[in-house]
Amino acid sequence: MATGWAGDGAVQDQIDATVGDAIRRARSRLPHGPGRSHCEECEAPIPEARRAALPGVRLCVACQERLDAEEGAHAGYNRRGSKDSQLR
Template sequence: MADIADFANDLVQERLDQALAARAAQLSAMPLSSLMFCDECDEPIPEARRLAQPGCTHCVECQSADDVRASRYAR
């Protein structure tokens, strides 16, 4: 049997879901800017990569190494 606390929890959850969806939509609408230099090795990130992958923070070599590391721990 549902009581007032259940209704309140449902309302709070609905509002939280709406706020998170609005935040996700807002973030996806913002243009991402890429870094000029790699976060890991401080080498310049080529312009072609920055244009192809907006928001990138690593050069191709460091991103590849990071992907390999991540795949090992994903199992």
């Protein structure tokens, strides 16, 4: 396959780098340390089961869902580097 100046496997290297960056970003956002007994946004109690399942949890389920929805609306994926978009 002719790729111009790019070396063999350059597209896959770019995809791997993008996935690796996304994994590192997601891991950096995982809660760590001692969890809270009450939500830091609304002060609602955080159930013991949630605190046991997610060490370092800071938000109740409702506030976490709202935060996830806000972040999901702004999360952009570079589709140009995906093999699927190149096949179309």
